[in-house]
Amino acid sequence: MGKEHIITANLNKDGIDRRGFLKCMAWAGTGALCVLQGGVLKTFALGDPALNDMEKMKSELAFVQISDSHIGFNKAANPDVVGTLRQAIAKINALPTPPAFVLHTGDISQLSKPVQFDTAEQALKEIRTEKIFYVPGEHDVLDDDGAGYRARFAKGTVGDGWYSFDSRGAHFIGLVNVMNLKAGGLGNLGREQIEWLEKDVRHLKSSTPIVVFAHIPLWSVYPDWGWGTSDSERALGYLKRFGSVTVLNGHIHQTLRKVEGNVTFHTAMSTAFPQAAPGQGPGPGPIKVPADKLRSVLGVTDVNFVHGRHALGITDSTLDAGM
């Protein structure tokens, strides 16, 4: 059910039952919620009454990641990207507890056009949450080097639109890796941004949970298709000392996950159209699936943070998963 690719690469002895974690993730496509408590996984189906009591869940922070809405796209793979975005929003609004905020990991628009940004903003206003935080995708910085994106979505940010904020003891960092891309290259953070990052986290205690979000994956998913960031290792080096780091990305329009020590990498589904699994096809373009299957390959990500635990509970649910 849905496309789940789980990559396991972790041998740390830190008390976290990662095998169980990963088994749980295999259910996530059908709408299960997994929460780590005391290093042990507890799973709930979305719609389980137990979810109505978040105190019982001992979750201290819940937020949602949404990605790749591509407003303005209108080809066969999805002639109604606004409609599927609205379905994703309805799903978020149906959660028992509204998320504290929403992270949009980029490709808000298809062609950086003002009318596309307008339409996206209007639709996203329907989410019942306090704030939406954005980072741009390469589709959001076309023709104007991101000026239109920044005017609208990047108030209070630095440089090309990077920033950080704190929420309930966790530190969130929004990075921009879609600017100044070089021929033959991958995503790129650039020296200025990495130096800013180093300063930004310098005085944080290593026990502070870190969540980094950026559009292009910050790990090497499939370089041939540009699915990686050339200088992400330098950036992640400054986060090595932290006990819990979660990296949330978009760009590849499918769910992939990797755990490496204290770092969990996760990519989200698109709300617009799916893309091929790495290497399965000529390139990273829109894939057309039968109309009745489309909702099963689009979705949103629910993230739950339990203070003091290593990893965040990350649930991907497709648009057609039962509530």
Next chain:
Amino acid sequence: MMISIRRIASILVFVVAVGLVLYLGAPASAGSANKTGSTYQVKIEDFSFQPATLSVPVGATVIWTNKDEEPHTVFSTDNVFKSKALDTDDKFSFTFKKSGTYEYFCSVHPKMVATVIVGSAMKKSEPMKMDQMKQMN
């Protein structure tokens, strides 16, 4: 070793003749090297520029057409030409007035790299000067 004036003269004639031939270029390409108004097509499809290497004469115009459902751009790595974002069926054209090798890529999908080679790839040689010849002795 002394060289007679006759020898110098015949070498000089030979060198000037060779120089003239190289300067004018081979007869077949001389005509097309200066031809203007020709257009060449590059198709952008399946996340690649086709053909990946295109040879054109000086003065030719290249037209890129995007046949993908993803937008692409045409950016020269040396900033010689730069398109806006091309949606499906959008076109970009550039006329190459100077010979050279022009690498370009898609700024949205930078793994897409291609080249336009303009004019002859061979460099022209200068005829040897009299005093250079004297130094050969």
